[in-house]
Amino acid sequence: MLSNSRAAYRAHNHQRCIDAAMSRAHERCAERRARLTPIREAVLALIWQSHRPLGAYAIADKLPPVNGKKVQAPSIYRAIDFLLELGLIHRLPSQNSYIGCPFPGNEHSDVFMVCRGCGSAAEVSADALNQIIADTSQRSGFLLESQCVELTGLCLACRDGELP
Template sequence: MATRLDDRMRAARTARLRQVVADAERLCREKGERLTPVRREVLRLLARSEEPLGAYALLAQLRRQRTGRVDAPTVYRALDFLLKLGLATRIESRSAWVLVDRSARSDASVFFLCNTCNTSVAIENLGVADLIADSARSLGFQVNRPVIECSGTCASCSTPPVTTPTGQERSP
């Protein structure tokens, strides 16, 4: 049975998904681009996921949801489009993509990737972004896209399970 908390969390996710799509539609109008049905669905899949998604994982999900034929080049074109508009970014070490927080500076994102549960968290770190910009400037180097990824173990996966009085293990 769903609790009120579950219902509130589901409502918050639904509202976030609507906002992501509305923001993408607005951005497309401003730039004279089209958010096609496939692009929209790839965006939704990225927005729903807590972990980076590879192109073939996206393809499998699209094939389950759509009645028309979808192939890998179609997914890659949709991802390239979302990347170009700054709606998604590629996690280089995983050959996967995540939704971008458009309220943060894209050059200041640091991605923390859990090797155990595959979740990803992006934080904005202006100090790191400024350090990269200053270093590049001193070298006369033109940075196309700074990518900072940290692999490790998230707090949830690092916390040992709690043993109950009956000897069963459960997450804290």
């Protein structure tokens, strides 16, 4: 999944990320027999506007009218819960914000590289790390229910800017 994490750093055609995310969302909803209502779709599209996580207030603030109507906060929160439930987005606990998942529906654990320069968060798969976490939990008799690993630092693009 390294190519995916690189995509977040480098200048790229982000419209392709958005298009791919929206078509995966439709597939995922069809599999789960869930409905991607216009509000859910609008919230997902907004979260996918960039690779920077968005908080609920920012989502409420930036969400364009849906079917000509301003979407009320409770509907937005319900849409966020729905998207989380289907694994289409993840919540970053440290900043209480949301980011689109590039590979929903696959068994994976969240490991994010969060850039303190540009604010981007790239989801990467780290199978070896997940194995260590699973083994450690098991040895301790701990029932692991969820995990989210956030790495903080500077992405490649921001590092390039800092290098002389």
